[in-house]
Amino acid sequence: MSDIIKINSVTEYNNMAGQETLHPLVSVIDFAKMKPFAFKKTQINLYAIFLKDIKCGNITYGINNYDYEEGTLIFISPGQVYGIDSNGEKRQAAGNAIIFHPDLIRGTSLGKHIDEYTFFSYEVNEALHLSTRERSVINECFNNIKYELEHAIDTHSKTLIVSYLELFLNYSKRYYERQFVTRNHLNKDILVRFENVLKDYFASEQPLISGLPSVKYCAEKLFISSNYLGDLLKKETGKSAQEHIQLKMIEVAKEKIFDTEKSISEIAYELGFKHPQHFTRMFKKSVGMSPSEYRNMN
Structure with missing residues (x-):
């Protein structure tokens, strides 16, 4: 060295x-x-x-x-x-x-x-x-x-x-x-790859091990800095990297809630939450109803 x-x-x-x-x-x-x-x-x-x-x-x-x-x-x-x-x-x-x-x-x-x-x-x-x-x-x-x-x-x-x-x-x-x-065309490529990083993360066992994905984790997977990722997303979409991660988590949560064989607590753990009530609070803030209410509605 x-x-x-x-x-x-x-x-x-x-x-x-x-x-x-x-x-x-x-x-x-x-x-x-x-x-x-x-x-x-x-x-x-x-x-x-x-x-x-x-x-x-x-x-x-x-x-x-x-x-x-x-x-x-x-x-x-x-x-x-x-x-x-x-x-x-x-x-x-x-x-x-x-x-x-x-x-x-x-x-x-x-x-x-x-x-x-x-x-x-x-x-x-x-x-x-x-x-x-x-x-x-x-x-x-x-x-x-x-x-x-x-x-x-x-x-x-x-x-x-x-x-x-x-x-x-x-x-x-x-x-x-x-x-x-x-460099809009390059930025679009990063956005697509960012979406795939989140998709792969939630489809794996990683949430159970490490919790919700961090901005730093996603940036490293994309070989860019956390600040650059955040600034790019803000410029392209108006949302922060953290907001994108939460929105993806909610999207995955909605799919999982359809599986009535799993309790809301089990789904929360699968998504990376240590405490189910934190998941419930975040879901309700984003969707306007609790996970249980969303399940019953569908």
């Missing part, structure tokens, strides 16, 4: 990149200024946003590999491990990055809402691919932050830098929504 480089501060990252530290909590990196080096896996305890200008080898993130293409944005949150597979070969990197410490946004509007930018928890194969026009907007955001960093630090520096970061992330959110639309 290869060694993992750990980066805990902006200064450490700048030292690795051979770049001057202009602000202790945030930096804009120009990879073209770095000397060629062999990339390794890195755990970065900072927020990082990478914009690649040209193809630059395979980056591994979690269990996936992703070949960077021109104009690709990837977002990484503190504690995540990423790495470029260069097989020991030294390469010249290209593109830019914004690195910032969580302390930069503490107590700010961005700090309060950072969890809303769910793409920080996406997998690498869910990267944001920019159009030419989108890329020019993103580059302008990079340049605005860089300008503030090159300006002497004063009482306005943090406010302006955080404001530009928030603007950057809001544009990224818009472009991700556009990507969900332009």
